[in-house]
Amino acid sequence: MAQYVAAIDQGTTSTRCMIFDHSGGVVSVDQREHEQIFPRAGWVEHDPAEIWRNTREVCAGALAKADLVTNDVVAVGITNQRETTVVWDRATGKPVYNAIVWQDTRTDKIVEELGQLGGGQERYRQVTGLPLATYFSGPKVKWILDNVDGARAKADAGELAFGNIDSWVLWNASGGTNGGLHITDPTNASRTLLMDLDSLSWDESIAADMGIPTSMLPEIRSSSEVYGHIRERGPLAGLPLAGILGDQQAATFGQACLDVGEAKNTYGTGNFVLLNTGTEKVVSENGLLTTVCYKIGDNETIYALEGSIAVTGSLVQWLRDNLGLISSAAEVERLADSVDDNGGVYFVPAFSGLFAPYWRTDARGAIVGLTRYVNKGHLAQAVLQATAFQSREVIDAMNADSGVPLKSLKVDGGMVANERLMQFQADILGVPVIRPVVAETTALGAAYAAGLAVGYWEGEDDIRANWAKDKQWEPSMEESERERQYRQWKKAVTRTFDWVDDDTD
Numbered sequence: 001m002a003q004y005v006a007a008i009d010q011g012t013t014s015t016r017c018m019i020f021d022h023s024g025g026v027v028s029v030d031q032r033e034h035e036q037i038f039p040r041a042g043w044v045e046h047d048p049a050e051i052w053r054n055t056r057e058v059c060a061g062a063l064a065k066a067d068l069v070t071n072d073v074v075a076v077g078i079t080n081q082r083e084t085t086v087v088w089d090r091a092t093g094k095p096v097y098n099a100i101v102w103q104d105t106r107t108d109k110i111v112e113e114l115g116q117l118g119g120g121q122e123r124y125r126q127v128t129g130l131p132l133a134t135y136f137s138g139p140k141v142k143w144i145l146d147n148v149d150g151a152r153a154k155a156d157a158g159e160l161a162f163g164n165i166d167s168w169v170l171w172n173a174s175g176g177t178n179g180g181l182h183i184t185d186p187t188n189a190s191r192t193l194l195m196d197l198d199s200l201s202w203d204e205s206i207a208a209d210m211g212i213p214t215s216m217l218p219e220i221r222s223s224s225e226v227y228g229h230i231r232e233r234g235p236l237a238g239l240p241l242a243g244i245l246g247d248q249q250a251a252t253f254g255q256a257c258l259d260v261g262e263a264k265n266t267y268g269t270g271n272f273v274l275l276n277t278g279t280e281k282v283v284s285e286n287g288l289l290t291t292v293c294y295k296i297g298d299n300e301t302i303y304a305l306e307g308s309i310a311v312t313g314s315l316v317q318w319l320r321d322n323l324g325l326i327s328s329a330a331e332v333e334r335l336a337d338s339v340d341d342n343g344g345v346y347f348v349p350a351f352s353g354l355f356a357p358y359w360r361t362d363a364r365g366a367i368v369g370l371t372r373y374v375n376k377g378h379l380a381q382a383v384l385q386a387t388a389f390q391s392r393e394v395i396d397a398m399n400a401d402s403g404v405p406l407k408s409l410k411v412d413g414g415m416v417a418n419e420r421l422m423q424f425q426a427d428i429l430g431v432p433v434i435r436p437v438v439a440e441t442t443a444l445g446a447a448y449a450a451g452l453a454v455g456y457w458e459g460e461d462d463i464r465a466n467w468a469k470d471k472q473w474e475p476s477m478e479e480s481e482r483e484r485q486y487r488q489w490k491k492a493v494t495r496t497f498d499w500v501d502d503d504t505d
Contacts, residue, residue, distance in 0.1 A: 307394025
């Protein structure tokens with residue numbers, strides 16, 4: 001009898017397949033990194049073909065590492081980097097351009113032009129829950145249609161398909177050019193700037209504003225149902241494809257934040273705080289996003305408020321790859337431990353502008369407070385603290401929107417292994433920070449969605465029962481010091497504004 005669930009976790013820097021048992025425990029994991037392509041300043045791309053190759057390899061690898069065969073698995077879920085945009089030819093299966101990554105800022109002029117149609121940054125918020133920003137998929141699709149030779153004519157003829165990475169993976173996994181399913185779920189569709197949050201359907205007038213034929217768009221289905229089966233070759237062949245959740249919603253589900261008022265913060269390439277608001281669609285007044293949290297089968301849609309931070313874990317990568325101050329990401333903690341404090345240095349990593357709560361595409365990164373006293377240990381501390389400070393900003397906004405101050409914060413993702421960062425996060429928030437036993441909850445959430453669809457788990461109570469605490473950090477910083485450091489951080493943020501002029505490349 002099948003006794004496990006598999007999850008394909010396609011992230012910003014790597015692709016993984018993870019296999020889970022009924023208790024939510026990790027049975028095996030296989031992972032492959034993919035190339036980060038930077039053609040110009042502000043441009044970030046991935047090769048969709050490389051991502052699909054890696055997906056097949058990690059699915060085979062995860063089975064092999066646990067000495068399992070396909071029949072040991074009951075269903076497969078997909079979770080993915082959201083907003084990253086792929087446009088491909090339905091007949092050939094080939095992308096017409098590289099995937100444009102969520103961090104990419106090339107669409108700033110498109111965003112500005114759309115805002116000038118009326119309403120500015122708020123033009124589509126009441127319908128989509130989102131501000132007009134380079135972050136989202138719709139303007140990226142428009143850029144591809146406007147800039148790739150022949151793309152618009154093919155799109156108008158119905159020959160092209162668009163999807164976030166979930167749709168690209170599922171289309172290939174279910175057959176590709178031989179009957180592949182063109183499907184997404186509401187958590188991904190709600191990140192395109194094209195979906196009506198109330199009806200969970202594409203808004204034709206917004207698509208028309210962006211010049212996007214609706215024939216390109218995937219069918220929106222729930223986050224947990226059997227969509228189809230994996231094609232009859234390769235690893236996991238014939239298994240039900242039964243769950244789709246965008247990565248941050250998947251982490252929220254995997255963290256068992258299933259009741260109104262529960263929140264989590266995922267520490268990955270970027271940071272993403274999500275607060276479950278239940279069946280109520282709360283429109284933020286403080287720079288947050290209103291998004292779909294999940295929709296399980298025919299059940300009511302659950303919404304969330306989200307604070308999205310573009311650069312956190314990727315700042316550690318930048319320290320490693322661009323500056324060469326460390327040779328591995330894990331070294332940043334040891335380097336930070338070599339000094340007692342940040343030496344007065346604050347690092348605002350506005351590499352892709354600033355996301356929540358500012359939404360400033362004109363911002364660029366800045367290191368402030370430098371003196372001759374400062375060394376690389378202080379810089380390492382400033383890098384880690386930037387993640388905690390940015391998280392505090394979006395949680396402050398969340399508290400203001402919800403009217404209910406956060407009492408504790410569930411955390412997950414790769415950076416939560418960093419003890420110094422977790423303690424500083426508790427200190428700067430003034431509330432306990434709680435890490436679960438399974439810290440990589442993104443893949444777990446996708447597994448839960450798929451398992452629920454096929455009856456492997458009976459319901460949400462099973463998910464609650466599986467959640468277990470690994471460690472809790474209590475705040476130990478004096479209130480006056482907490483607010484002094486936060487005040488200095490806020491001052492540093494203002495130094496990044498208005499950097500990009502009209503003639504800035």
